Amino acid sequence: MSQIKSKERVAERGEVFTAEREVNAMLDLVANECLRPDSRFLEPACGDGNFLSAILKRKLTELRRKYKKSPRDYEKQAIVAIGSLYGVDIMNDNVEVCRERLFGIWDAEYTAHCKSEASHETREAAKFIINRNIINGNALTLMCVDADGNDTSAPIVFSEWTLIGGTQMQRSDYTMSDLLLYNDSSEGNLFALTEEQKEEGGIFLRRYITHYKKVQDYGE
Numbered sequence: 631m632s633q634i635k636s637k638e639r640v641a642e643r644g645e646v647f648t649a650e651r652e653v654n655a656m657l658d659l660v661a662n663e664c665l666r667p668d669s670r671f672l673e674p675a676c677g678d679g680n681f682l683s684a685i686l687k688r689k690l691t692e693l694r695r696k697y698k699k700s701p702r703d704y705e706k707q708a709i710v711a712i713g714s715l716y717g718v719d720i721m722n723d724n725v726e727v728c729r730e731r732l733f734g735i736w737d738a739e740y741t742a743h744c745k746s747e748a749s750h751e752t753r754e755a756a757k758f759i760i761n762r763n764i765i766n767g768n769a770l771t772l773m774c775v776d777a778d779g780n781d782t783s784a785p786i787v788f789s790e791w792t793l794i795g796g797t798q799m800q801r802s803d804y805t806m807s808d809l810l811l812y813n814d815s816s817e818g819n820l821f822a823l824t825e826e827q828k829e830e831g832g833i834f835l836r837r838y839i840t841h842y843k844k845v846q847d848y849g850e
């Protein structure tokens with residue numbers, strides 16, 4: 631795949647995509663983190679998702695190895711894995727391609743592994759999570775952008791997805807600006823604050839708890 635779409639895009643947005651070989655060499659530096667389904671990654675200028683796609687492939691390969699005989703556990707953990715990947719890009723077309731790529735990888739693996747146990751509902755849950763996690767926004771101003779890349783009045787909001795009690799998924803929403811502001815002592819972990827810190831800081835926006843297959847039924 632070409633690393634450049636046009637000279638104009640390079641000049642305007644610094645858009646040069648990273649080649650697969652370099653992506654994998656960099657991911658090898660954090661190889662163990664790429665195996666854990668719940669290890670979170672944020673790419674603040676994700677382009678069409680070269681890093682996030684490669685991380686997702688690694689996580690799903692590991693899940694397939696681990697849950698060879700249990701499609702149900704695979705399904706649950708595959709939802710956790712997709713919920714662990716976050717991206718922001720200012721170019722709307724990149725965001726669309728990134729979302730489609732992630733879903734394509736996720737769905738191909740899900741269908742191959744869960745076969746007749748795969749469900750439409752779980753696919754919709756995965757799509758919903760991807761649409762929330764991959765955001766068309768400006769990573770410098772921390773605001774969502776319109777189709778021309780101009781800031782809107784909506785802040786970038788990240789959802790923290792946490793599997794609780796076996797099958798329940800908790801979604802907690804925070805603005806990116808608050809997470810960064812309150813986050814200076816957490817060694818780069820976006821959601822590393824304690825519950826008390828989050829609520830005391832007033833940065834907690836809303837929370838939903840649902841079955842992991844039904845996250846799409848609550849909130850936008």
Ligand SMILES: C[S@@+](CC[C@H](N)C(=O)[O-])C[C@H]1O[C@@H](n2cnc3c(N)ncnc32)[C@H](O)[C@@H]1O
Nearest residue numbers: 645646647648675676677680719720721768769
């Ligand atoms: C050098 S490319 C890297 C893409 C991808 N990370 C990769 O390695 O293949 C930079 C990306 O940053 C995006 N970008 C530029 N300014 C941005 C901003 N202020 N906020 C978010 N994304 C931005 C561009 O649209 C482009 O997709």
